[in-house]
Amino acid sequence: MKFSINQSELQNALSVVLKGVATRSTLPILSGVYLDAQKDSLTLQTTDLELSIQYSVAALVEEEGKTVVPGKLFSEIIKNLPDAAVHVETEEETALITCDTSSFSIKTLNAEDFPGFPHVDVQQEMSIPFSQFSSMVKRVARVVSKDESRAILTGVLITFEDTYLKMVATDSYRLAITEVQLPDTPAEEFQAVIAGSFLQEIATLPRSEEDIKIALAENQIVITYQDTVFINRRIEGNFPNYKQLLPDSYATRVSMDKERLISAVKRTSLLGQSSSPVKFDIDTASQTVLLSAAAQDIGSAQETLSCAGEGENVEIAFNCAYVIDGLSSIATDNVFLEVQSSLKPGIFRADQDENFLYLVMPVRIS
Known part of the structure; x- marks a missing residue:
């Protein structure tokens, strides 16, 4: 594998996908970033088996290939390089990174051992302007519980009914509800509980005029924004009946x-x-x-x-x-x-x- 890419673009891509790197796993492969250089783009993937992130960015690919690099180390190296072209080349179990007058050689992991990106059979999909989605999440997600023993309260209940998208969060001491009307959305009614921490990570992505797509599958949520796909497991269980409060x-x-x-x-x-x-x-x-x-x-x-x-x-x-x-x-x-x-x-x-x-x-x- 051999490719070149601008340092700031690679650093930006890594800042997004690193949110999916496993921090406490006993499997070393899950602490890595999967790199796939094909045609004229580089695709980066991470997963902790709960959350999977895929990000595609344009790159000059001289030799197609795949590898897995240590996530934290690779990110630290790229972050500290000058804003110039970064060249990455792999040979057997080593990746050579050069930029300007700097060069690093780091050990890689076998790409075959990296879990495949989940293929999700989407049942529901809707779009919402990113700025609207982001402000809704920031209002309610600060209320979610930090107590992992009641997992359902660490999530945000997202519902869509009668053209209204609603988000609800509670830690049993307080409750926050926000909703917006999306009259042009053809999606059918749905409800799902999604981890508050996951939604907060997405809400902090760089703002743009683009829509964010929310899709639901049987036990997962798929969020697509710009060149990034996030797949996260839905939280199982019954959300408290907040309406009676x-x-x-x-x-x-x-x-x-x-x-x-x-x-x-x-x-x-x-x-x-x-x-x-x-x-x-x-x-x-x-x-x-x-x-x-x-x-x-x-x-x-x-x-x-x-x-x-x-x-x-x-x-x-x-x-x-x-x-x-x-x-x-x-x-x-x-x-x-x-x-x-x-x-x-x-x-x-x-x-x-x-x-x-x-x-x-x-x-x-x-």
Whole structure:
């Protein structure tokens, strides 16, 4: 195998496929990057047997062939080369990498031992502009649970019904829901739970005007974007029935300036840890919200915000970090807080133009 490619293009390709390299596997081949030089393109593949990534990039191929190089080492070498043409040539079990005045010789692995890229029988496919997909994922994926013992909560529930694409995530303390209408999508209705970490990796890919394609198979999801194909296993199990948590009415509803609210919550939380509770004392008569926090043996803090509200006066407390997480996901200038009582979940909603809802379980007020 013999090919030449620009350093920055190869580095960019490696930054994408390295997300699929196995980090804890006992099989050395899974820590490698499979290189396949054919005609005028180079295809890179990685897999950890859960996630598989394939990326194609234009290259000057002098001699066709396949090999597997150690992923981390190969990436570090390419990253540290100057921005010039990189030449890669393989002989038996060695790859020779040259660029400008630098040259490296590294051991390779047998390409025959590398798992074949999965062939997936796709049953459903839909397209969505990448920027829309990315912002939806970033809003909900921060809410997924880190607790591997309840795998279903580490995923995002993606559904498509009545022309609406919806994403839902929960860690059982809070819940985030976002949806967009895709009226021109011919896809049939579907639902699948996909790993939040996987979706976050895709959402951080370079933005472009191109659509991202989402396809579902029996137990896998296939995502195609630009020259890259990602295949990941769906999470099996029943996602919690989140709809029963959503109340159809509220006792109190207030609208506040989002940036002022975020700043006020951050200030009142300075006394305790980020997980300390912040109390919202809503007074609809005076159209104010008094935020307060107290830490034993340290002191207390409070701040008054103006609001536009309706309904009953109510006191409710939430985990500070959860509130800031939810408010950071809202893109509108104003935010609504809806409360039924001090012991029932509070709901933060984006202003009308945007379909985003964030539900937080309350903290008991002593």
